[in-house]
Amino acid sequence: MSKLHISYNQIHESIRQSVDRYHINDNFKPDLMIAIGGGGFIPARMLRTFLKKTERGNIPIQAIGLSLYEELANAGGEEKPGTQVQKTQWLNFGASHSEISLLGRRILIVDEVDDTRTTLAYAVEELKKDVEAEEIRRGMKPGESNTTFGVFVLHNKIKPKKRDLPEDIMKNYFAAVEMPDQWLVYPWDAVDIESHTELANKNA
Ligand code: 5GP
Numbered sequence: 177m178s179k180l181h182i183s184y185n186q187i188h189e190s191i192r193q194s195v196d197r198y199h200i201n202d203n204f205k206p207d208l209m210i211a212i213g214g215g216g217f218i219p220a221r222m223l224r225t226f227l228k229k230t231e232r233g234n235i236p237i238q239a240i241g242l243s244l245y246e247e248l249a250n251a252g253g254e255e256k257p258g259t260q261v262q263k264t265q266w267l268n269f270g271a272s273h274s275e276i277s278l279l280g281r282r283i284l285i286v287d288e289v290d291d292t293r294t295t296l297a298y299a300v301e302e303l304k305k306d307v308e309a310e311e312i313r314r315g316m317k318p319g320e321s322n323t324t325f326g327v328f329v330l331h332n333k334i335k336p337k338k339r340d341l342p343e344d345i346m347k348n349y350f351a352a353v354e355m356p357d358q359w360l361v362y363p364w365d366a367v368d369i370e371s372h373t374e375l376a377n378k379n380a
Contacts, residue, residue, distance in 0.1 A: 181361045183376035187330060187352075188222055194328075194352035195226040204326050204348050206235060206284035212299055213241045213265065215288030218364055219330050223286060237286075241265030242295055259338060261298040267306070278307050279314070279321035289360060290332040290351065297339035300325060326350065333357045 195201065207230045211220035220237045227235050241264035269278045285299055303325065308318045326348030327341065335357040341349065366372035 177357075177359045179359045179361055180355075180379055181372055181375040182363065183373045184363045185373075186376060186380065187219065187363070190330065190352040191219065191222050192226050194350060195223070198350045200328075200350060201226075201228045204282060204284065204324075204350075206282050206326065207232075208278075208281045208283045209235055209237045209328075210267070210283055210285050210299075210303065211237055211239050212285065212287040212295065213239050214364075215362070216286040219288055219328075220286040223284075223328060238267055238269070239265060240267060240299065242299060244295055259292065259294045261295055263302070266302075269306070269310075277310065278303070279310055279316075279323055282324045282326070284326045284328050284348075286328045288330050288362060290327075290329045290337075291335075293337035293339045293341065296327055296329075297341055300327070300341060300345055324348070328352075331355050331360055 198204075200206070206227065209220045209224065211217050217237075217239065224235055224237060229235070243262050243264055245260055245262065247260045267278075269276050283303070285296065285303070287296060287299075290296055307321065307323045311318055311321050325345055327345060328350045330352045332351035332354050333356070334354055361372070361375075363369060363372055363376070
């Protein structure tokens with residue numbers, strides 16, 4: 177598979193342009209970001225630079241950790257690989273000692289790349305479950321809190337996806353760049369950042 181090196185500056189600029197292109201500050205207006213670690217951390221922090229502050233100040237960035245692994249699923253006696261996601265870190269919003277709640281928020285889930293969509297679909301599903309559980313705990317009906325989710329990724333690979341995102345999420349789906357299917361090499365993985373940046377600039 178071909179590889180594409182991407183520099184910090186290219187990422188910064190793609191994020192800036194996409195916030196304008198999607199009018200994120202006028203339409204979705206996030207008031208909380210949930211970054212999927214580790215790839216979503218740096219993009220979320222860069223993105224915050226271009227997002228309007230709320231009356232409470234900078235938009236908070238919370239983190240969740242997810243890892244993707246291949247599992248042998250036994251389908252009708254036939255062993256075939258399936259893709260599973262595991263939580264390695266999660267929020268403690270809504271816990272009895274936590275003053276922060278997910279309810280009523282406009283939450284932007286941030287990751288670096290949407291490849292097969294497995295990770296994002298899992299994150300959305302689990303976060304929606306958390307919202308529903310918190311609603312029930314507070315005596316509300318499911319959905320009553322009007323909590324809204326969106327997704328921001330640096331790169332969406334144009335390819336058949338293994339999972340879909342719900343329609344309401346796709347209304348607030350923002351990909352800074354749409355890409356053909358190829359392996360993306362991010363600057364935070366570079367051991368030699370100078371040669372990485374040179375390669376990225378050559379591709380530009
Ligand atoms: P998914 O297949 O669930 O959409 O993506 C899972 C994870 O695989 C991503 O969060 C990312 O860590 C990794 N991944 C997928 N494609 C690429 C890629 O082209 N480059 C890098 N560096 N990681 C990737």
